[in-house]
Structures are given as C-alpha cells and as structure tokens.
Amino acid sequence: MPKHKGQLVGYVRVSTLDQHTERQLEGMKLVKIFTDKASGKDTKRPQLQAALEYLRESDTLIVHSMDRLGRNMLDLLQTIKTLNDRGVAVQFIKEHLTFSGVDSPMSKLQLGILAAVAEFERSLIRERQREGIAIAKKKGVYKGRKKALSVEQAKALVAKDKANRGKDRAALARELGVSRQTLYQYLRQAA
Numbered sequence: 001m002p003k004h005k006g007q008l009v010g011y012v013r014v015s016t017l018d019q020h021t022e023r024q025l026e027g028m029k030l031v032k033i034f035t036d037k038a039s040g041k042d043t044k045r046p047q048l049q050a051a052l053e054y055l056r057e058s059d060t061l062i063v064h065s066m067d068r069l070g071r072n073m074l075d076l077l078q079t080i081k082t083l084n085d086r087g088v089a090v091q092f093i094k095e096h097l098t099f100s101g102v103d104s105p106m107s108k109l110q111l112g113i114l115a116a117v118a119e120f121e122r123s124l125i126r127e128r129q130r131e132g133i134a135i136a137k138k139k140g141v142y143k144g145r146k147k148a149l150s151v152e153q154a155k156a157l158v159a160k161d162k163a164n165r166g167k168d169r170a171a172l173a174r175e176l177g178v179s180r181q182t183l184y185q186y187l188r189q190a191a
Helices: 046-054 073-085 105-139 151-163 169-176 180-190
Strands: 008-014 032-037 060-063 089-092 097-099
Touching: 008 046, 032 046, 046 073, 073 089, 073 105, 097 105, 151 169, 151 180, 169 180
Parallel strands: 008 032, 008 060, 060 089
Antiparallel strands: 089 097
C-alpha cells in the first residue's frame, strides 16, 4: 500500500461572529480548511476537533498564529505534542515557525517562550479587567451579573421542588431555562 502523501490542512479561529476569517490563511493552497467562531478560552471548538480527527501522518496543520490554536500555553503545547506524536507537523504563519516533532532544541525553546508570552499577556488582560471591575464597583457603576431568576421565579422553583419532593430536577431546570447547577444554587440559598 503506498504511503500517504502529506497534505496541507488549515485551521482558522475567530473570536466573534462578525470577525472575518479570510485574512488568516489568505493565498495558501490548502486541501481543507476548518473554521471555528469561538473565543480562545472556549473549550468547545468543534472544527478544531474535526481537524484533529482529519489529519493523518505526514500532513501539516497550517494556522495563522499560535493564539488561534491554543487556549493557553499548556493547551497549545499539548496540541502540538499530540499532533507531532502522530507524525503531523504544525506551522504558524505569523511567527514563521514549524514544529514537526523532530525539531531542534532551539525550536522547542522558541515555542515555549512564545507560548509563555501569550499566556502572560492574557493574564495581564484578566488582571486589568478585575481592577476595572473593582473601580466600577467602588463608584457604584458595576452591578454584577444579572440574576438568572427573579425573586418570584426563585420562590416558584422552591415550591415546585418541594411538590416534586426533589425528583426530576433536570426537567425543572429545563422548564425554567437554567442549568442544574444554577437550580441547585437557588435551592441551597432557599434552605
């Protein structure tokens, strides 16, 4: 049986539905492109999963930049290692880096440094966001997240749960349009 000739496969991720995907891998001759429209921190990236399942030994996954592939440093490194272990190379256009699993120690060092810088930048953004929220709370501007249920709905939830004797809480959560975790939080607060 002849050996599989490696293909170039693209993966594109944009953070919001209104961002454009065309510029990320523009002009590249790819056999197939998988596109997710999801935040980088989102664990649900179905097209990335589809790409990972599609790729075969000697293929190359082409990605615009490192932050498009990994949610954080650990996720990025794990994804690259998993692909490299399967004989799949990963190429990042923006950083001009390719990792094939037989990379030099310098390539591995570069990957670690770049991923660490990206993770550091993200933690700085989160820290600034927390500081901004704290300032807004002091000014009385920030009210926090809107409650999932009104006071009346919460009372009705407790009454229905008592009437059902705590049975079929999943159906009760669906009826109210909340998660079971939220339902349990309201029940604990009422106890």
